[in-house]
Amino acid sequence: MHNILNTIALMLEGTETTLQIFFITLxxxxxxxxxxxxxxxxxxxxVSWFMExxxxxxxxxxxxxxxxxxxxxxxxxxxxxxDITAALLAFTLNYAAYxxxxxxxxxxxxxxxxxxxxxxxxxxxxQTMRRxxxxxxxxxxxxxxxxxxxxxxxxxxxxxxxxxxxxxxVARTIVQREFDMTPFVVAAVFYLAMTFVLTWxxxxxxxxxxxxxx
Amino acid sequence: xxxxxxMIQMSDIYKSFNNIPVLKGISLEVKKSEVLAxxxxxxxGKSTLLRCLNTLETIDGGSxxxxxxxxxxxxxxxxxxxxxxxxxxxxxxxxxxxxxxxxFPHMTVLENLLEAxxxxxxxxxxxxxxxxxxxxxxxxxxDKRDAYPSRLSGGQQQRVAxxxxxxxxxDIMLFDEPTSALDPELTVGVLNTMRQLAEEQMTMxxxxxxxxxxxxxxxxxxxxxxxxxxxxxxxxxxxxxxxEERTKSFLKNMLK
Ligand SMILES: Nc1ncnc2c1ncn2[C@@H]1O[C@H](COP(=O)(O)OP(=O)(O)O)[C@@H](O)[C@H]1O
Ligand SMILES: [Mg+2]
Numbered sequence: 001m002h003n004i005l006n007t008i009a010l011m012l013e014g015t016e017t018t019l020q021i022f023f024i025t026l027x028x029x030x031x032x033x034x035x036x037x038x039x040x041x042x043x044x045x046x047v048s049w050f051m052e053x054x055x056x057x058x059x060x061x062x063x064x065x066x067x068x069x070x071x072x073x074x075x076x077x078x079x080x081x082x083d084i085t086a087a088l089l090a091f092t093l094n095y096a097a098y099x100x101x102x103x104x105x106x107x108x109x110x111x112x113x114x115x116x117x118x119x120x121x122x123x124x125x126x127q128t129m130r131r132x133x134x135x136x137x138x139x140x141x142x143x144x145x146x147x148x149x150x151x152x153x154x155x156x157x158x159x160x161x162x163x164x165x166x167x168x169x170v171a172r173t174i175v176q177r178e179f180d181m182t183p184f185v186v187a188a189v190f191y192l193a194m195t196f197v198l199t200w201x202x203x204x205x206x207x208x209x210x211x212x213x214x
Numbered sequence: 215x216x217x218x219x220x221m222i223q224m225s226d227i228y229k230s231f232n233n234i235p236v237l238k239g240i241s242l243e244v245k246k247s248e249v250l251a252x253x254x255x256x257x258x259g260k261s262t263l264l265r266c267l268n269t270l271e272t273i274d275g276g277s278x279x280x281x282x283x284x285x286x287x288x289x290x291x292x293x294x295x296x297x298x299x300x301x302x303x304x305x306x307x308x309x310x311x312x313x314x315x316x317x318f319p320h321m322t323v324l325e326n327l328l329e330a331x332x333x334x335x336x337x338x339x340x341x342x343x344x345x346x347x348x349x350x351x352x353x354x355x356x357d358k359r360d361a362y363p364s365r366l367s368g369g370q371q372q373r374v375a376x377x378x379x380x381x382x383x384x385d386i387m388l389f390d391e392p393t394s395a396l397d398p399e400l401t402v403g404v405l406n407t408m409r410q411l412a413e414e415q416m417t418m419x420x421x422x423x424x425x426x427x428x429x430x431x432x433x434x435x436x437x438x439x440x441x442x443x444x445x446x447x448x449x450x451x452x453x454x455x456x457x458e459e460r461t462k463s464f465l466k467n468m469l470k
Contacts, residue, residue, distance in 0.1 A: 111316070113316035114316060116270055116312070120270070120310040121378075121382060122334040122335075127333060131333065136319065209320075211362075213364055
């Protein structure tokens, strides 16, 4: 009994690192993704092309590779980042690209008539986006955003390859030391708890933003 | 303002989409309090004509004057638009009602009405709220003010769209087939709202397939085909004694 409490205490510390990566990545990559999607839809071709290239690279290569690149290649080029900053940089760049594509699809799904109605009422582009388009986009992108967010919880375990003590790495360390599989089970329960809470939050958000739908 | 004031003057308007001409030298005038009905087969350029008036499309050639002010001026055969500020001023006097209503689905009926007065005209809520509520009463939608558009019938949604436009107190209202997306039994309420508006001396251009409305609510009727105005007349003359062959055959099809 003492042993399992000890294990759980250690794993809670690992969970802290996991949650830290998770929250900071989420808080940064959603607004960046939103801006990237607007730039991707820009009429300025070079801007749009650059964003397309960025999105292609981020979605077209493994997140693991991107992590290793930031972690090992940047220091060789003289850019020194702390472990956590390196991990956050890779995660944010990667997730912003995915979120950007979700937002782009959401923005493009809004009927042209909404822009036209706003324009004939005298609204500016910024007003139209902020007050008319984006609130509707949020409703439509919540389900795919919810998916990506749950993926992110699980993807945080990739920092296991860097020397950071996240939930999964702590679990493995204990398993190897004590030849006991319990920590893996505990880790699974922790991940399930986190995704359960997220699923619940997104359900509430969907109900809130969807109240105008029949 | 006198009743003879010219509210809209379009001269020799040309508009092409991908080099296919859609408006081929359209000229028309609308006086204050006039209700101009525009009819014609689908694809003849009726919507484009309205959309050019409020800059949802830009014209290639010709000029547009609203209440004496140039929105676009003819310069060497090309249309030259007024600066942004003038455009904004001119466009603020016109509102449009669309075939597909285009209400903001995430806002209640009342919020739809208040949105532009509050955020475009920067009016105070206590100034505009009585206006909005009065408009909702007039259109019979007061008890729906807190409902979302998705809860309303098509006819009610279109009346909200009209009220939303009127809430900006425009001098000119443009209607693009306001009843074409509605079930026949729902058109009556919308047409009545428009008739009432005509009686209140609103200046209106109405693209419509409702011959009854054109006959008894319009001051003038224009028949368009292939990007040209084929015939313009008073409703009585237009329906009882059309001059052009194309008008005759169109009316024969419509009224049969
Ligand atoms: N944005 C557009 N791009 C290309 N062609 C268009 C566009 N809008 C309208 N058209 C074409 O212009 C013609 C006139 O269309 P429209 O003004 O909508 O006619 P109506 O309202 O009389 O049915 C049609 O042939 C239509 O296909
Ligand atoms: Mg049309």
